[in-house]
Amino acid sequence: ENEAKRFHNRTVVIRNWYDDKVFRPPTEAERAAARRACGFPEGVPILTSLGNCHPWKNHALILRALPLLLQMGPDWLYVHAGGEDAEQSERRLAAELHVEGGCRFLGYTDDPRLLLWASDVFVMTSLQEGQGMAAVEAAACGLPLVLTDVPGLRDLKTMIHHGLWVDVDPASLAAAVASAHREW
Helix, strand or coil, X not given: CHHHHHHCCCCCXXXXXXXXXXXXXXXXXXXXXXXXXXXXXXXXXXXXXXXXXXXXXXXXXXXXHHHHHHHHCCCCEEEEECCCCCCCHHHHHHHHCCCHHHEEEEECCCCHHHHHHHCCEEEECCCCCCCCHHHHHXXXXXXXXXXXXXXXXXXXXXXXXXXXXXXXXXXHHHHXXXXXXXXX
16 A cells, blocks of 8 residues: 555565464463563553554554543553663653553563563554564464554454554544453
């Protein structure tokens, strides 16, 4: 869609692969072990994003949606794994919004599956994406997904059956996360 719209190129979609032996739904015991290994409190839903903190990843949207999500209840823990920018702008924004107590910034992880297995909802708020491999891997792990309705992520609509696509605004994101958690 991006290539056609921006550059008028004809395209053929070639789907990336993922290792379905690694990225698969966990058993109940594996999920419990993953939550313990990550140090997540029992009974607290975990909202997760994976990826670097480049502005087009739009993680600020998640942080701006978090106060709205917390108003809906229950208490959520937002966990981000991926490289941060040098200014740690997302941590600063979390503090500015007074939600830093409900956030964990893990930095780079070499085992994203552990985090996905321990999570309740996966979110990707990009302004644009290529294939969105983190979303594909999260879906393969059985997580409900909340994705922005943008080129690249929109392509996943035909492949993912437990996902919601939202506008790029905090209220839409918060409502979709709450809905995904209730429905799946």
